[in-house]
Amino acid sequence: MIHFIGTPKIETQRLILRQLVLKDAQNVFDNWLSDERVSDNRVSPAHKQVSETKERLARIIADYESKEHCYWGIELKVDGELIGEIDLYDFDRATDNCEVSYSIGYKWGNQGYGSEALKAVVEFGFNYMNIHKISAAHNTDNPASGRIMVKAGMGQEGIVRHMIRNAKNQYKDCAIYGIFQEDYIRRNDIAEIRVIET
Numbered sequence: 001m002i003h004f005i006g007t008p009k010i011e012t013q014r015l016i017l018r019q020l021v022l023k024d025a026q027n028v029f030d031n032w033l034s035d036e037r038v039s040d041n042r043v044s045p046a047h048k049q050v051s052e053t054k055e056r057l058a059r060i061i062a063d064y065e066s067k068e069h070c071y072w073g074i075e076l077k078v079d080g081e082l083i084g085e086i087d088l089y090d091f092d093r094a095t096d097n098c099e100v101s102y103s104i105g106y107k108w109g110n111q112g113y114g115s116e117a118l119k120a121v122v123e124f125g126f127n128y129m130n131i132h133k134i135s136a137a138h139n140t141d142n143p144a145s146g147r148i149m150v151k152a153g154m155g156q157e158g159i160v161r162h163m164i165r166n167a168k169n170q171y172k173d174c175a176i177y178g179i180f181q182e183d184y185i186r187r188n189d190i191a192e193i194r195v196i197e198t
């Protein structure tokens with residue numbers, strides 16, 4: 001059974017994963033949600049106005065009331081900059097499986113932050129929440145996302161053709177990845193995290 005503990009603060013070597021707050025809206029908008037270089041690899045379109053970001057954040061923040069909501073902003077320890085987001089979602093009680101998704105602002109790409117955040121959340125999902133399997137999908141024309149899944153121990157399970165149609169009306173083939181809790185534990189490549197209960 002999944003052990004839900006909400007969205008506690010998680011520290012990694014260089015990052016703090018923490019709950020988002022409304023006053024993050026401008027940074028979320030500026031740093032990734034208004035940027036088409038990021039949104040082209042997500043399902044929803046880039047935000048045009050910060051009011052859209054505020055509405056989205058208000059929904060995420062309201063959901064923190066539930067212990068079953070796992071949605072982190074990704075903050076750099078070095079300067080406190082909010083550089084991205086990561087969440088566990090679609091918890092399935094029949095299987096104890098869930099999905100993960102994430103985004104890192106373009107300016108902070110290719111510095112290992114996506115891998116560090118994903119490894120931390122995979123560790124949290126398996127060793128703190130007792131999830132059975134974590135899955136994710138990325139557009140096949142976005143190989144960096146597949147790369148960080150591999151670095152977090154996930155394996156490719158196949159490609160689904162035209163799995164999504166993005167905001168620009170383009171169909172995208174998606175590569176599906178997953179990892180089982182037992183394989184993660186057997187792999188013994190545990191991410192070093194510090195979980196601070198909220």
Ligand SMILES: CC(C)(COP(=O)(O)OP(=O)(O)OC[C@H]1O[C@@H](n2cnc3c(N)ncnc32)[C@H](O)[C@@H]1OP(=O)(O)O)[C@@H](O)C(=O)NCCC(=O)NCCS
Pocket residue numbers: 037038039041042101102103104105108109110111112113114115116137138139142143144145147148
């Ligand atoms: C995908 C994403 C989260 C990666 O974050 P990141 O912080 O850049 O990731 P990292 O720096 O930890 O790792 C990126 C890896 O991809 C590799 N990579 C980058 N561009 C690549 C490319 N075009 N082809 C193959 N590999 C690539 C990097 O070399 C690196 O691997 P390495 O550490 O083995 O060298 C980030 O690019 C992003 O948010 N993109 C837009 C939104 C998105 O794609 N979300 C996920 C939807 S599934």
